[in-house]
Amino acid sequence: MDIKSETEVSRRGVLVGGAMTAGLAAIPAAAAPVAAQQERPMTMPVTLTVNGKKQTLEVDTRTTLLDTLREHLHLTGTKKGCDHGQCGACTVIVDGKRINSCLSLAVMHQGDKITTIEGLGTPDHLHPMQAAFVKHDGYQCGYCTPGQICSAVAVLAEIKAGTPSHVTASLTDAPRATNAEMRERMSGNICRCGAYSNILDAMSEVAGTNA
Amino acid sequence: MKPFTYARATSPAEAAAAVARTPNAKFIAGGTNLLDLMKLQIETPAHLIDLQDLKLDRIEETKDGGLRIGAFVSNSDLASDARVRRDYGVLSRAIVAGASGQLRNKATTAGNLLQRTRCPYFYDTNQACNKRKPGSGCAAIGGFSRQLGIIGTSDACIATYPGDMAVAMRLLDATVETVRPDGAARAIPIADFYTLPGSTPHIETALVPGELITAVTLPKPIGGTHIYHKVRDRASYAFALVSVAAIVQRDGSGRVAVGGIAPKPWRVEAAEAVLPQGAAAVTPKLLAGAKPTHDNAFKVTLVERTLAAALIEAKG
Ligand SMILES: Cc1cc2nc3c(=O)[nH]c(=O)nc-3n(C[C@H](O)[C@H](O)[C@H](O)COP(=O)(O)OP(=O)(O)OC[C@H]3O[C@@H](n4cnc5c(N)ncnc54)[C@H](O)[C@@H]3O)c2cc1C
Ligand code: SF4
Ligand code: FES
Ligand code: FES
Numbered sequence: 001m002d003i004k005s006e007t008e009v010s011r012r013g014v015l016v017g018g019a020m021t022a023g024l025a026a027i028p029a030a031a032a033p034v035a036a037q038q039e040r041p042m043t044m045p046v047t048l049t050v051n052g053k054k055q056t057l058e059v060d061t062r063t064t065l066l067d068t069l070r071e072h073l074h075l076t077g078t079k080k081g082c083d084h085g086q087c088g089a090c091t092v093i094v095d096g097k098r099i100n101s102c103l104s105l106a107v108m109h110q111g112d113k114i115t116t117i118e119g120l121g122t123p124d125h126l127h128p129m130q131a132a133f134v135k136h137d138g139y140q141c142g143y144c145t146p147g148q149i150c151s152a153v154a155v156l157a158e159i160k161a162g163t164p165s166h167v168t169a170s171l172t173d174a175p176r177a178t179n180a181e182m183r184e185r186m187s188g189n190i191c192r193c194g195a196y197s198n199i200l201d202a203m204s205e206v207a208g209t210n211a
Numbered sequence: 212m213k214p215f216t217y218a219r220a221t222s223p224a225e226a227a228a229a230v231a232r233t234p235n236a237k238f239i240a241g242g243t244n245l246l247d248l249m250k251l252q253i254e255t256p257a258h259l260i261d262l263q264d265l266k267l268d269r270i271e272e273t274k275d276g277g278l279r280i281g282a283f284v285s286n287s288d289l290a291s292d293a294r295v296r297r298d299y300g301v302l303s304r305a306i307v308a309g310a311s312g313q314l315r316n317k318a319t320t321a322g323n324l325l326q327r328t329r330c331p332y333f334y335d336t337n338q339a340c341n342k343r344k345p346g347s348g349c350a351a352i353g354g355f356s357r358q359l360g361i362i363g364t365s366d367a368c369i370a371t372y373p374g375d376m377a378v379a380m381r382l383l384d385a386t387v388e389t390v391r392p393d394g395a396a397r398a399i400p401i402a403d404f405y406t407l408p409g410s411t412p413h414i415e416t417a418l419v420p421g422e423l424i425t426a427v428t429l430p431k432p433i434g435g436t437h438i439y440h441k442v443r444d445r446a447s448y449a450f451a452l453v454s455v456a457a458i459v460q461r462d463g464s465g466r467v468a469v470g471g472i473a474p475k476p477w478r479v480e481a482a483e484a485v486l487p488q489g490a491a492a493v494t495p496k497l498l499a500g501a502k503p504t505h506d507n508a509f510k511v512t513l514v515e516r517t518l519a520a521a522l523i524e525a526k527g
Binding site for chain 2: 104164185
């Protein structure tokens with residue numbers, strides 16, 4: 001997408017917005033917050049390290065990390081499913097932790113290190129989890145797959161670090177990469193094709209456990 | 212989303228003052244609830260104050276043997292903390308019963324306490340909703356109310372507080388520490404933190420505009436068996452229909468708080484007095500004055516059964 005022309009469209013919006021603000025100023029106190037609404041798109045610089053590469057961008061403050069990756073950096077591996085934190089397609093790893101990039105603003109990630117599916121491995125040097133997904137057919141259409149793989153890599157790290165889950169029997173013993181643990185921890189990644197059992201096989205192989 | 216300006220605060224007092232001073236400003240912590248609502252234009256702040264540089268991300272021991280949890284501690288870090296897992300198991304359990312691993316990594320202690328309702332009509336800006344638009348009416352009353360409240364509700368709003376963590380916080384008698392825009396600090400017992408809707412469902416807590424949560428403190432551990440039993444429409448990654456947090460002592464005495472049924476975590480100390488007599492004795496006292504709708508009357512039975520299950524689980 002041509003980012004410049006997008007900005008020009010919003011500038012035209014500003015004129016309309018400006019007139020609206022003036023009109024609203026006359027209505028009583030209850031509407032004051034509306035009148036005070038910032039009508040002009042605001043931009044800010046932000047520097048992120050994405051897959052080991054430092055990137056400095058000027059973004060509208062409203063831009064999510066997801067849209068920054070896809071529309072500004074053209075890293076389209078990360079997918080937008082719901083845009084509301086409900087599907088996990090947008091999962092990326094930020095400073096070692098998996099998050100939903102659709103519910104985070106780019107400007108909140110100044111200085112952060114972000115790993116997307118493109119940064120986990122390359123077609124010639126697949127990450128072990130990517131290789132295991134290929135081997136076990138951990139997908140059908142593939143739309144949820146980048147999020148599944150980023151999540152799966154982080155899940156195994158979380159189990160290693162001792163983070164408890166809803167199915168962990170004892171809160172004081174270290175959790176293990178069992179089938180039930182991995183299923184529960186992957187519940188934030190929805191797959192419309194229902195590749196769940198193959199995803200679990202792939203994860204079990206990487207975790208070194210039997211599915 | 213509506214356009215907004217964005218800034219980071221460097222001290223709690225400065226953050227509180229900035230939100231009070233700037234028209235239509237809001238704090239942003241993990242952003243997992245606020246951004247969701249901003250995308251739907253249910254929340255339309257003109258300015259966001261990001262709290263990530265406030266250094267409120269630590270869990271420390273208090274001098275009376277409890278824990279002080281920084282407002283910005285992530286839900287994952289809180290649930291994983293060795294002291295929490297050992298001494299406040301119900302809190303770990305409640306947190307990991309909520310949302311997903313990704314969301315818990317971003318969600319914060321204060322943001323979680325302040326998450327808004329999941330009433331479907333609150334989420335649909337075409338519908339009347341007194342909470343979203345005071346005075347517009349309530350589409351849920353007489354509408355599809357299966358998920359909504361059965362007690363503590365009003366003629367203006369029957370929504371529930373949807374979260375899990377706060378139910379455990381209520382059970383543990385936590386205290387919410389804040390700083391107000393004038394720089395004054397105060398401590399609000401969690402029992403007084405959430406307000407009932409009455410005729411003003413848009414007011415949900417005791418916080419004044421601009422008041423910043425700095426920490427949540429837990430009193431010293433009380434032992435017992437800690438249980439969080441959540442019943443929902445799917446096994447994971449769904450909000451509670453009913454949830455029960457319980458701490459049960461060897462002699463059968465203990466505490467109970469219920470989520471998913473009221474505008475706040477529901478706890479009735481008088482009902483706890485009969486806990487040794489079981490769920491059938493506790494439930495009528497716990498739900499005295501309940502006003503379920505046709506759609507959610509099942510929750511009354513579900514509370515009793517979930518409590519019974521929790522008590523069986525507590526016996527081991
Ligand atoms: C798909 C999905 C499923 C979910 N399922 C569950 C579930 O099953 N159980 C559950 O409990 N929750 C669930 N959640 C909700 C989740 O727990 C909340 O979104 C999260 O806890 C909010 O925390 P946050 O830090 O991201 O808050 P934010 O979104 O950053 O903020 C929320 C509110 O708190 C205010 N705020 C934040 N910090 C402070 C502070 N220090 N002082 C004063 N005000 C402050 C903000 O201004 C805002 O109004 C779910 C969310 C999603 C998207
Ligand atoms: S129940 Fe409350 S939140 Fe839901 S529509 Fe009615 S007023 Fe709005
Ligand atoms: S696109 Fe982010 S969770 Fe669905
Ligand atoms: S492979 Fe198609 S959605 Fe998961």
